[in-house]
Amino acid sequence: MRRTPILVVVAITVAAAIWLAPAASAATPTAVFTKTSDWGSGWEGKYTVTNGGTTTITGWTVVFDLPAGTTVGTYWDALMTSSGQRYTFTNRSWNGTVAPGASVSFGFLGSGSGSPVNCTLNGQPCSGGVTPTTAPPTTTAPPTTPPPTTPPPTSPPPNTGLPKHALIGYLHASFANGSGYLRMADVPAEWDIVNLAFGEPTSVTSGDIRFRLCPASECPGVETEAQFIAAIRAKQQQGKKVLISIGGQNGQVQLTTTAARDAFVSSVGAIIDRYGLNGLDIDFEGHSLSLNTGDTDFKNPTTPVIVNLISAIRTLKQRYGAGFVLTMAPETFFVQLGYQFYGSGPFGGQDPRAGSYLPVIYALRNDITVLHVQDYNSGPIMGLDNQYHTMGGADFHVAMTDMLLAGFPVAGNAANVFPALREDQVAFGTPAAVGAGNGYVAPAGVQQAVNCLVRGQSCGSYAPRSGTNPNFRGLMTWSINWDRYYGWEFKNSHEPFLNALP
Template identity: 90%
Template sequence: MSPTTPPPTTPPPTTPPPVGGLPKHALIGYLHASFANGSGYLRMADVPAEWDIINLAFGEPTSVTSGDIRFQLCPVSECPSVETEAEFIAAIRAKQQQGKKVLISIGGQNGQVQLTTTAARDAFVRSVGAIIDRYGLDGLDIDFEGHSLSLNTGDTDFKNPTTPVIVNLISAVRTLKQRYGADFVLTMAPETFFVQLGYQYYGSGPWGGQDPRAGSYLPVIHALRNDITVLHVQDYNSGPIMGLDNQYHTMGGADFHIAMTDMLLAGFPVAGNTANVFPPLRPDQVAFGTPASTSAGNGYVAPPGVQAAVNCLVRGASCGGYAPRSGTSPGFRGLMTWSINWDRYYGWEFKNNHEPFLNALP
């Protein structure tokens, strides 16, 4: 399939965009920039104008604990159509001139990052800053998966973490935010296991024996809540998760998106402890992630289901059997997908359905 760049479908906004330069409801996607897979390579210049945040996948460490993050464009041997670095940078500038944000995403499925030492923390700050400066990027996406984050035994208070990999990540991101200032865009794409599962289980638990990764993003999100631009949890590749209705919700339909997102908009007691509540995020900080196609991840939901979930969260309509504890959230930020490449492969179903839908929201 040959990539094409359709013309923008939306007129310029009549009111200035909010802080950070993002539209009220944003379309967010990952671009396979450093590797090829079955979806094929897509040049930055050919990314359609509908995408508001483009996350470059992925920056990865030289070793799990080095903190030294490297990013390079897909090799020609793997991606014959890859652009030159100069062309890539020029295309990023063109996107930014259109008001788009281009971020480096750190981690991914294969990029385990464990900042176990202050030396690794400092290497992370130095190397991520070098990537941002080299390509002139707008910010950073934290996509730590697998075993990157876990809580040491006895680290039971998300408000006061003691585990080095958690403390050092918070410190590193704060340093980068301070370096680049108020316009620095910070997003995160944790899996449900690291966030919503924290309603039931946090770390290894009071008696040990639980998976120490359970809820382990919560202290990071909480510490950086004043700095986070958008948190878009991956509502895919997930097991059943208990919602605020104390029922288990299973991915693959509107209900899962509603229940998982409501937890972030309403807040929740961590590990069931009503004296230890994770406070809600602002609606403009919250989006949710869904696969662009059946090939992109488990838990694909066709456009009508995704839009039913958003209508429930934003308007209080189409809620099915789940009533959001958070009420209605007109400021809900939008939708993230893995990935822009997979969306192109499947004829732009995600973009073509959801961009006009988001623009039509109140």
């Protein structure tokens, strides 16, 4: 598209022995480690720092050892130093303050089979205080559970406040392109998510994202910023979500350095705060994402533009909490093409952008609200039936969407499977009208595809491997402006249709 003390003594006579319970300590901060995924040769880990005390923590340091043969690679939401097998993580500037009862987290990728041991939090055991029981401690070791060998499923759907089936559209808020400017106050109430197009960088590699309303010289009738913000509030009071979309056709964003990553977090956060937005849409196109030669495992990416984007989005998600809405609008080239080709390939020579969204989607699979791939401006793409599908008809929508609902091996490797997303995380994108983009499908064809995916009815030549998907999230379009220009065909056809779905 164009464009986050009481001493208790317990006497128990057992064979003339008396056991004295240790003094109970008050609740203290803890740092709990979890492996969020494990793929055999490596894993993704997370520490959650929780303030169980009564005073605010103003900074934290987590230190642990890893056994020989296990190392830390990429990390996020903390600063890291190491000496031999001992690793020290300290807070970033934005997550060092932890109020009583609150939690923050940081994560990292581990190489090898070991796990952290000898953990301390601010010099104290990561397990925090211990409250005694009235029985002596057992000497029997607790049972252990081996780490999983396959990634866990995505987490249960959060309460986003969205309807079960949503209508999602992009609003040309910063430019005009022939379809005419549309004021926020005039966006019809049928649109459940409105993505503001676009926030764009000051330069390709700066990470510094800027957004401004379309200038009056280009968009006669544009509202004032105060009116724009007031209209956003009115939409939100109706239960609608308004997001800033980053990128688009002209907004190339390459977070090649950690400085660019931090600038992205700061500048996008500033836009969200200024306009009081509900979250973020990632619409990276062109050459924003590509994979370095040798980066062949989507579960363990090493390319800076990929790693830094994942880290930046995680930081924003952590900053704004569970209600933060995160959507993505990749093109098929960056997602479904990964079934055949991933990056430059094991021998080089392929387009390094092929499938390059996959590590981002995989890493953020528990944070994504909706992934709506652009089923337009696309070449033929092979589906799970190993046949090429061409845009412009219902089968293309079904085949491309089924890949996300069923999962698929990446680059033909059956041992390296991109796991299915939850139904409620998946929608698909289609042009609102013939003038909005290549691959337009008339309403009857779009609804045929949805009926096939949701009900298993009206399927054409492609039978979904994912079965029926009653929680399929809905439809995205480029764009609200183009839909208005063509008499609201998209909205008027699909909003009542989505509402009638089971």
